[in-house]
Amino acid sequence: MKQSVFIIALWALPFLAFAATTAAAQNLVFTGVVAPMQNVYLAGGSVTVASPSPADLLVAGGSVVTSDSVGGDMAVLGGSIAIRGATKGDLRALGGKVSLEAPVAGDLGVIGLSIIDSGAHAKDILVAGGTVQLKSGSRGSVRAYGNDIYLSGTFDGNVRAIAFNKLVLAPNTVIHGALQYEASEAATIPSSVKVDRGVTYTGASFLPTSREAEAFTLAGIGIFFLVRILGALIVAGLLAGLFPIFSNNAVSQVLQKPTRHVLLLTLLGFGSLVATPVLIALLSITFVGLGIALVLASAYTLLLFVSFAYSGIIVGATFAHVFMKRDIISWRDAIFGMLVLMIIGVVPTFGHFAVALLVCLSSGVIVSLFYNFAFHHTLKDIV
Incomplete structure (x- = not known):
């Protein structure tokens, strides 16, 4: 509750x-x-x-x-x-x-x-x-x-x-x-x-x-915004549809755990997103560490991308859990959740803060699941 x-x-x-x-x-x-x-x-x-x-x-x-x-x-x-x-x-x-x-x-x-x-x-x-x-x-x-x-x-x-x-x-x-x-x-x-x-x-x-260049610029911005929204909806739907087990495990970390666990996951995600660029910069100083830094930078970019997508999936799963009393997420829930997340992001200050908080939460969930998969091969939590 x-x-x-x-x-x-x-x-x-x-x-x-x-x-x-x-x-x-x-x-x-x-x-x-x-x-x-x-x-x-x-x-x-x-x-x-x-x-x-x-x-x-x-x-x-x-x-x-x-x-x-x-x-x-x-x-x-x-x-x-x-x-x-x-x-x-x-x-x-x-x-x-x-x-x-x-x-x-x-x-x-x-x-x-x-x-x-x-x-x-x-x-x-x-x-x-x-x-x-x-x-x-x-x-x-x-x-x-x-x-x-x-x-x-x-x-x-x-x-x-x-x-x-x-x-x-x-x-x-x-x-x-x-x-x-x-x-x-x-x-x-x-x-x-x-x-x-x-x-x-x-x-x-x-x-x-x-004047024409200004009009075309405005039209291009509008079309880019529309394509960006449609792309985000497609990515969220594909992740939920192609990886249902991982998606449901990620959602269960939020919906079926106490509030303290969710807050710790959010802090874990925040720490991962902030500390990783610092680590990449330190590794880039040496020639030996440069290769590792490039690999880590690629993984960090992928983490940001997937975390944003799973933020929308978590929002959609929350709606399904609260209003439809359903714990199994579908690709439709993911698309709806991503649409809500994009709308939230339009709102100045409050919306940006809420989206950032959700990205930190989803990042913490992903890091926790991959850590347990790599080192414990169970879903035992690290937080």
């Missing part, structure tokens, strides 16, 4: 600073009643928001669907995102496939591999992706970056599009500002298209301007 309380408190630490409604589960359907002016923070493998949010809404998950209104701003992170409820503020989304089917009263910013806007009709729009389809027009200016860009509807401001392949304008499209676009070839503009302030076409440029 003490163990469960300790780990739940550790996980919840970054969120205690917020006066908000929070919920997390592997398959989450949120239908709760939210107090006025209270933000909502949701996370899970699959998240469905089926009740209105009076203030801001933050959602992260593998699959995210919102079907009710949001009174403030909305931020969404996910693999597949479908927005089916109106947003009264700004909307920001980062995902693989993003579908926008409801009005957005404020500005719209989206990064994704596939972006389809069929109903947002937002104010100012900034989108970057592989395939970009803006079918509902806009109430302000538009900046679109993508491989293929499709425009349809009525746009009240200027439209700036950079298509690495081609730009397509649907018949009867209306642009009340100017259309400026870059593409590998000039777009075929139907006679029914109206552009009040003219069309300017520039061939594909290999030397972007400073």
Whole structure:
């Protein structure tokens, strides 16, 4: 009991600073009643928001669907995102496939591999992706970056599009500002298209301007962040699925031991992570020790990598143990736990501290298990 309380408190630490409604589960359907002016923070493998949010809404998950209104701003992170409820503020989304089917009263910013806007009709729009389809027009200016860009509807401001392949304008499209676009070839503009302030076409440029470079940098950072999350989820799932015995032994060191044992493992991990670089530096002084230092540095890098992955596995196992009363971890639990860990890491200070603490704990668990395997061939603890 003490163990469960300790780990739940550790996980919840970054969120205690917020006066908000929070919920997390592997398959989450949120239908709760939210107090006025209270933000909502949701996370899970699959998240469905089926009740209105009076203030801001933050959602992260593998699959995210919102079907009710949001009174403030909305931020969404996910693999597949479908927005089916109106947003009264700004909307920001980062995902693989993003579908926008409801009005957005404020500005719209989206990064994704596939972006389809069929109903947002937002104010100012900034989108970057592989395939970009803006079918509902806009109430302000538009900046679109993508491989293929499709425009349809009525746009009240200027439209700036950079298509690495081609730009397509649907018949009867209306642009009340100017259309400026870059593409590998000039777009075929139907006679029914109206552009009040003219069309300017520039061939594909290999030397972007400073503003374009800034936009590409931001898009690259967003894509890197998305790929980093997906990579971490895959690694955690593979470790739990390919090494179930080791993973369950590691988890049992946390969930089935007293709090004192867990604290000692955390200290062991902290000591290992801090002392090893010092030892590597000392060995590197001599020519004989240089080879050992290189091997030790490789092992240390691997330990950091595996410790971070098992931090997510431990978080997922804790959820399975506390909420599902299940002690055997699956790859799904590992993926969900890693997603929660990545979300925690986004929170400044508190999140970084919690992630560092979990990495120290998982590092101590791994060092303890390998020590016993190498010298005792049993699971007898060294702490």
